[in-house]
Amino acid sequence: MSCDFAFFILHFALNFTFGTRYILRCGDFSNNYSLFACTWRRIHETGARYMVNCMHEAAYYKKLDGNKVQCLLCPHFCVIAEGERGKCWPRQNIGGRLCATTYGLASSVALDPIEKKPLYHFHPRTNILSLGSLGCNLKCVFCQNYEISQVTAERTIPVEIDDIIKEAKRLGSIGIAYTYNEPLIWFEFVKDCAARVRKAGLFNVLVTNGLVNPGPFDELLPLIDALNIDIKSIEDDFYVKYCGGVLGPILRNTKRAAESAHVEVTNLVIPTLNDKDENFIKLRDWLFDNVGPDIPVHLSRYFPCYKLKIPPTPRETLERAREIFAKKMKYVHLGNV
Numbered sequence: 001m002s003c004d005f006a007f008f009i010l011h012f013a014l015n016f017t018f019g020t021r022y023i024l025r026c027g028d029f030s031n032n033y034s035l036f037a038c039t040w041r042r043i044h045e046t047g048a049r050y051m052v053n054c055m056h057e058a059a060y061y062k063k064l065d066g067n068k069v070q071c072l073l074c075p076h077f078c079v080i081a082e083g084e085r086g087k088c089w090p091r092q093n094i095g096g097r098l099c100a101t102t103y104g105l106a107s108s109v110a111l112d113p114i115e116k117k118p119l120y121h122f123h124p125r126t127n128i129l130s131l132g133s134l135g136c137n138l139k140c141v142f143c144q145n146y147e148i149s150q151v152t153a154e155r156t157i158p159v160e161i162d163d164i165i166k167e168a169k170r171l172g173s174i175g176i177a178y179t180y181n182e183p184l185i186w187f188e189f190v191k192d193c194a195a196r197v198r199k200a201g202l203f204n205v206l207v208t209n210g211l212v213n214p215g216p217f218d219e220l221l222p223l224i225d226a227l228n229i230d231i232k233s234i235e236d237d238f239y240v241k242y243c244g245g246v247l248g249p250i251l252r253n254t255k256r257a258a259e260s261a262h263v264e265v266t267n268l269v270i271p272t273l274n275d276k277d278e279n280f281i282k283l284r285d286w287l288f289d290n291v292g293p294d295i296p297v298h299l300s301r302y303f304p305c306y307k308l309k310i311p312p313t314p315r316e317t318l319e320r321a322r323e324i325f326a327k328k329m330k331y332v333h334l335g336n337v
């Protein structure tokens with residue numbers, strides 16, 4: 001059977017199994033970006049990724065008895081049995097190896113104003129080519145991007161680093177932003193892409209929840225020019241109860257990032273959950289004491305999303321928060337208003 005004929009059969013099988021999802025997604029992108037032109041070859045590659053086991057071995061894990069592995073990328077330290085996935089989803093134990101199953105697979109691509117990240121003090125009024133994949137190592141009940149972060153379906157297209165860089169230059173983008181879902185669990189791809197993006201003279205931007213272990217974070221940071229780090233609350237209880245995570249490593253990483261890159265912080269203000277004066281004062285004081293008054297703060301308005309149904313944040317709450325932050329911090333912005 002010729003190779004082309006084999007690919008045709010594979011393509012037919014994929015579309016039978018997954019419907020027209022791939023073609024529609026590729027079609028959406030190809031309207032705007034030539035690198036996502038939906039060729040037969042790319043569809044075949046997508047299929048191959050689902051059919052060939054462990055295309056890309058993950059970094060930061062160790063093998064355990066019984067073909068189990070333990071992921072060392074983030075503070076969850078998931079122990080993963082064969083065939084299972086970690087809490088974040090993309091990292092899967094295939095045959096006793098931890099695999100980065102979303103390496104080179106994007107779920108979302110767009111050219112965004114840098115202010116949308118949000119970064120207001122890093123090359124303002126420019127655009128940045130923004131990529132996201134699938135999964136997240138937090139399980140926030142209010143997630144605003146839950147369709148790609150809390151994965152219920154695989155919806156991706158393959159992207160090549162050279163194509164991404166070419167397209168960024170063609171579009172006049174200042175660089176690449178790794179965003180939409182959590183980029184730190186896309187670690188291997190982000191690191192490889194960021195190294196080439198840096199070499200090409202473009203910037204790398206991370207929009208992140210900051211939940212990663214010190215080793216991988218320190219490995220990635222020298223390649224990163226700017227970060228927006230989401231500090232959802234200054235209370236550890238909040239992370240445990242509403243996000244399935246912990247606060248300590250996020251604060252550590254915020255401090256660490258601010259030593260080597262441009263950092264802005266976002267706090268999503270949610271009525272009754274993290275909107276008391278004492279919440280704002282504690283976060284403000286931590287920022288002031290640990291990263292200084294110059295770090296920009298974005299106080300973002302919450303809207304009901306995913307599992308959380310309480311009404312949106314009143315404007316007055318955000319104004320009150322801004323007043324409190326502005327007593328010590330120089331740059332306080334309201335978002336989603």
Ligand code: SF4
Pocket residue numbers: 071072073074075076077078085086087088089091137185
């Ligand atoms: S990165 Fe994912 S698999 Fe690894 S420890 Fe964190 S949640 Fe678990």
